[in-house]
Amino acid sequence: MKLLIIEDSASLRRSLRIGLANLGFAVDDTGDGAQGLSMAMTGGYELIILDIMLPSIDGITLLQTIRTKQLDSKVLILSAKQEPEDRVLGLLTGADDYLTKPFSFDELHARLLNLMRRGGLKMMSDIITIDNLALNLQLKLLKVADNVIDLTPNEYKIVECLFSNQNKVFSAEKLSTYLAGQYDLISKNSIEAHLSSARKKVRVAGGELPIQTKRGFGYIVQGQ
Amino acid sequence: MKLLIIEDSASLRRSLRIGLANLGFAVDDTGDGAQGLSMAMTGGYELIILDIMLPSIDGITLLQTIRTKQLDSKVLILSAKQEPEDRVLGLLTGADDYLTKPFSFDELHARLLNLMRRGGLKMMSDIITIDNLALNLQLKLLKVADNVIDLTPNEYKIVECLFSNQNKVFSAEKLSTYLAGQYDLISKNSIEAHLSSARKKVRVAGGELPIQTKRGFGYIVQGQ
DNA sequence: TGGAAACTTAAGCAAGTCTTAAGTAAAACT
DNA sequence: AGTTTTACTTAAGACTTGCTTAAGTTTCCA
Missing domain, CATH: 1.10.10.10 (Winged helix-like DNA-binding domain superfamily/Winged helix DNA-binding domain)
Known part of the structure; x- marks a missing residue:
């Protein structure tokens, strides 16, 4: 089960990588948006854990890009609490789940399992709403x-x-x-x-x- | 309560066997598809834990075979496969539940208990009703x-x-x-x-x- | 191996969709 | 303002798609 972490903070990245690897996932990680994008495109990951704020390419753009490329990796967004709510909501277009920092590792684990269990069904990405159009x-x-x-x-x-x-x-x-x-x-x-x-x-x-x-x-x- | 594990990976098989035996199940196991099939046919298991990727006969084929033979063992699929198609296909061909690797032992245990509780041959989910069609x-x-x-x-x-x-x-x-x-x-x-x-x-x-x-x-x- | 059942293919038809082109409208440039 | 370029609208004809039926072909059993 391949999993990619794209997260700016080196320490969080490291602890996520180690924790998830211990749970049996095959984990890759990067702290750079552009590199993350190219990895996501070519790596065949089942799941991507994606930070919003990233160097070189931000999380939104990255998510939009991989969604247009029809990649079927699931995406779990990590967002800092400071982000305005509506901004986060907008981001969720195309994401499968999201977690607000700070979060417990168990919480993350539970959500990953849940995402896997759900399989191909995506929740947020099914309907794009603009004004009174859906x-x-x-x-x-x-x-x-x-x-x-x-x-x-x-x-x-x-x-x-x-x-x-x-x-x-x-x-x-x-x-x-x-x-x-x-x-x-x-x-x-x-x-x-x-x-x-x-x-x-x-x-x-x-x-x-x-x-x-x-x-x-x-x-x-x-x-x- | 007899239970059969058909799983390729020797280490996972071993830990499942030990864990489930400790919980009071009578556990048999094998790593080979063909052998698993013959055991399933003759052993009178109440529940079979079945890996999809197996040597000699794959899990789906095995499942289809025991279902056509009218065995009423329940089957819980284990899969590392990434395609959601597999998940659906597996369920469609008669599996009772499904777990994606990796999974926690507790998760497996919970699902086993759930499967047993459901009991009976026909489950609600086995009949899909739409209008006057069933x-x-x-x-x-x-x-x-x-x-x-x-x-x-x-x-x-x-x-x-x-x-x-x-x-x-x-x-x-x-x-x-x-x-x-x-x-x-x-x-x-x-x-x-x-x-x-x-x-x-x-x-x-x-x-x-x-x-x-x-x-x-x-x-x-x-x-x- | 023969026959029945199931599957695939082909052809005709109906209905829906696409493209084109010609005319109209709107914006940009002088 | 007038000219030119670009975009929008419309409708007709060409094309495509999907449904149905029937005729081949394969598969599976006895």
């Missing part, structure tokens, strides 16, 4: 205040891509890759058409897709 | 308001997979893995044909399979 990644559908909106596969994928990569501009070209893969191409116009249709569907249902056009660059969803 | 996982059959519907193995597996994973979209590709395993493939068209046939059988019996098509995504059973 995108359900499991059911592949979008709700506007409890009205289900039926999106076609391509419409859905555009929304999913932008919703799960907030605060990042995606060009039509990049979206094309997301929709059709590396070896197929979808024209800019076609993406415009899909997006237009998706926006209309949401508008008809009384909402508004929070996807902004960055003229000349692409599209973005800006979280607060 | 899917019996133990008997591998589907009832529409007390009329038994004869599904072929593949038809049954599709229904079982979707019924026991409600509120999740399953693509044809994923279903194929459930039906045929990782190394074999069932074409999309073939799955469509099975599903069509299953739907028809239920319809003829006066019911309706609550399996919805999510065009472009796959199939889903939506619980309440």
Whole structure:
């Protein structure tokens, strides 16, 4: 059972590593965000214990990145108590669990076991909520205040891509890759058409897709 | 209370045997799949602790075999495997509980007690009821308001997979893995044909399979 | 080895989705 | 303001997907 610790504090990192290794986990660790990301991408870890505040790449960005890459490592966030609550909540988009520092080692252990037992079921990462919109990644559908909106596969994928990569501009070209893969191409116009249709569907249902056009660059969803 | 441990790792096997014997169980153990199977068939064990990865015969196959032979030993799966598919597959084929390595001895003990307490042949969780349909996982059959519907193995597996994973979209590709395993493939068209046939059988019996098509995504059973 | 059951494949049809293109609107530049 | 560029909208036709049926093919038993 491979496990990766990405934690800034060397002493906490060390004690976590030793404690978890003693419990029978195969543990790797690093204190650097960028290095942690590359390890996460290539190491095939079942679980990643992730600190929020990190040098070079912060925990949020790291989590978002590995989630877009469709890695199915589980992620347990460690956060300092000082973090504002809503910020932590935002972070949990895509995380499977979180612990507030300081925590007891037993507490951590219990949560790890729980995460493993749960298996493929993720709790936080299933639904992305923005304003009165809720995108359900499991059911592949979008709700506007409890009205289900039926999106076609391509419409859905555009929304999913932008919703799960907030605060990042995606060009039509990049979206094309997301929709059709590396070896197929979808024209800019076609993406415009899909997006237009998706926006209309949401508008008809009384909402508004929070996807902004960055003229000349692409599209973005800006979280607060 | 007779109990059989089938576990590859000699050290884990030994510590389980000693620990469980100390708790008052009559414990046998083996590290070999084929031997484990023959012991399971003849030994009259109330409970079998079964590792998935085993020499000569793997755990899943072993479990399937003893289930087809109508043995009523309870089975608790141990697995180090990372894929959640394995977990589900294991449970689908007749396991009573599941633990992921590493686990604490206390955790195992708690689960054993729980399994014994549950007793009886049929557990609540063995029958999945949706509307007027009842899917019996133990008997591998589907009832529409007390009329038994004869599904072929593949038809049954599709229904079982979707019924026991409600509120999740399953693509044809994923279903194929459930039906045929990782190394074999069932074409999309073939799955469509099975599903069509299953739907028809239920319809003829006066019911309706609550399996919805999510065009472009796959199939889903939506619980309440 | 023969026959039944189950599985796969193929083909036709219906329905849904995608792309394109032409027209309209909005922003940026001069 | 006028021009140009970029993005949005719409609708029609092409394409794709999914369902169904029926005809092959395989598998499994007796």
